[in-house]
Amino acid sequence: MASATDVSAPVKPKKTKKWIWIGAAAGVIVLLLLLRPHQAANTSNSAYQTQAVEVRSITNALSGSGTLLPANSYTVTTLVTGDVLEAGFEEGDVVEKDTVLYRIDSSDAESNIERAEIALHQAQRNYTNTAERQYIPASVSGIVQLIAVKEGDSIVPGQTIAVIRDNSVMTLKVPFAASDAASFFPGQAADITLDSTFETLSGTVQSVSSDSVAGPGNMPLRYVTVTVTSPGTLTDTQAATVSIGGRDCAANATFSYRAAATVTAESAGTVVSVEASEGAWVSNGQTLVTLGSNDLDDMVQSAAENVRSAELSLSATQKDLDNYTITSPIKGTIVEKKYKQGDTIEERGRMLCMIYDLEYLEMTLNVDELDIRSVAVGQHVTVTAEAVDGKVYDGVVTRVSVAGSTVNATTSYPVTVRIDETDGLLPGMNVDAEIVMSEAENVLSVPNEAVLRGNVVLITADSPSAANALDREAPSGYVYVNVVPGISSDDYTEIQSGLQDGDTVAYIPTSSGLNPWMQMMTGGRGDADGGAPR
Secondary structure, three states: OOOOOOOOOOOOOOHHHHHHHHHHHHHHHHHHHHHHHHHHHHHHHOOOOEEEEEEEEEEEEEEEEEEEEEEEEEEEEEOOOOEEEOOOOOOEEEEOOOEEEEEEEEEEHHHHHHHHHHHHHHHHHHHHHHHHHOOOOOOOOOEEEEEEEOOOOEEEEEEEEEEEEEEEEEEEEEEEEEEHHOOOOOOOEEEEEEEEOOOOOEEEEEEOOOOEEEOHHOEEEEEEEHHHHHHHOOOOOEEEEEEOOOOOOOOOOOOOEEEEEEEEEOOOOEEEEEEEOOOEEEEEOOOEEEEEEEHHHHHHHHHHHHHHHHHHHHHHHHHHHHHEEEOOEEEEEEEEEEEOOOOOOOOOOOEEOOOOOOOEEEEEEEEEEOOOOOOOOOOOOEEEEEOOOEEEEEEEEEEOOOEEEEEEEEEEEEEEEEEEOOOOOOOOEEEEEEEEEEEEEOOOOOOOEHOOOOEEEEOOOOHHHHHHHOOOOOOOOOOEEEOOEEOOOOOEEEEEEEOOOOOOEEOOOOOOOHHHHHHHHHHHOOOOOOOOOO
C-alpha cells in the first residue's frame, strides 16, 4: 500500500542500515510463521477488533506542499541607455505580446546609422572602382579597329589597349555665309561632294550654329553640321563640300566619326584574356580585356572586405536602433515597474519591469524514489491553500523529471503540477497538493490491518463468506478466508473478491494503520507499488 507522505521532504530509513534491518526482519518473520497457527489459536478474542465489510470509495494518493509560480515570467531589461520618452503602462496592467512598453531617445543611434550608411556607400564605390581595374571596357560603341595587346602581355598604366570607331554615320561641319545659313533648319536635305572622287552623297542638316564668326575678308560665317550614312569607306581624313538648297558652303572640311576612342589601361597588370576581336562591333562599357595581378587581386579582395565590414556595421547599428523601442516578450501582467517617462537609463542591462504570465500557475513537488514510479503525467492533483479557506483546486501532473537530487541518502524527484483555475491564488503562495495515483468508487473495503500476509483475512464464523473458510486453525469464533485485494488508501484496502456484503472482519489494530506483517517488512511504510499488503 502506498501511504500519503510529505513528498516535499521524503523520509525513509537510511540505506546503510536497510539491508541489516531487512535481514533481521526476515528472520523474525520465519519464526513468526512457524509459531503463528499456535499463537493465533491462543490469542485472546478480546485482542481483536471487529468491523463489518463496507462499501466505500478509496483513493490512493501522495501528498506534499510547495510554492506557486507563474506559468512564465520575464524580466524586461535594456540594451541601451538614454531618456525614457514613453512608458504608457502601470503595475497590474495586462499587456499583449509585442505591446510597446518603452520608447527611449534614439537620436544618437539615428546619427550612427547615417554615418554607417555613408561609410557603406564609400566602400561600395571604392570596390566598384577597384574591381573595374580588372576589366578594361569599351568607352564608346563602335567597331574595333585595333586590339593592341594579347594574352600574357604585361601592361602599364596609359598603354593603348584598343581603338574603336563608329563610322556608321559620319558628320561634317562646314561654314556657310551667315545670310545663307539663316534659312537652314535641322532635318533639311544636303548634298555632300567628296573632294577626291567628286562622288555625291545625300546628307541631312543636324544643326546650325546661332553665332557668326568672321571669315576671309571679314565675311560673316555660320557653321552647319550635316550627317551622312557612311557607305563604309569614309574616314576622318576624307574632305568634302556641302550644298544646301542650292547654296554652297564657304570651305570644305573633313569628316568626323560619330564616336571614336583610343582605350588605354588605368592599372598595371597581365592580360588574362582578350574579350573582343578586330572588326567586331562592341557596345559602350563592354569588356575588351581582362587583367590580373597579385596586387590587383589583393586590392579587389580588400575592397570587397571593406564593403562587407561596412554592411555588418550598418546592420548592427540598425538593430541597435530597434533596441530603443522595447516591447513585451509575452502576454502577461505587469507586476513591477522600475522606470517611468522622463527617467534616464544610465546603464545597460538595467531591469525596466517584470511581467508574469498568469494564465495558469505551477508548483513543484519532490517525490521520494520509492513512490516516483507511481507518478505519471496526466494524473489528477487536488490543491488547497491556507490563504484561500475552504476551496479545493484541480491540478494535473505535467512533468515528471528523471533528474533526482539526493540529501542524507534519500533521493527525490521533482514533479511539476499545473493549476488552470486559479481564482484567489497568487504566485508565491504556499499550497498543499495530493496526487491521486488510483481511485476506486463504491467498492467493498476493509481496514488495512485486516489483510494479513498471503492475502488472508480473519472473519467471524457467522459471516456469509465463512463457507469458504480455509483449512487452518483460527481463534475460537473466527475463520480465515482468502481474498483478492485491490488498491489501498491510508486506512482501507479494496477487496475485489473473497468477501461479500454482510461479512465481519477481525483484526488487531496498529498505530500506523498497517497490518503487523507489513509493518515488519516495511518499517512502518506501505507497499511501494500502491497495492494492498501481502
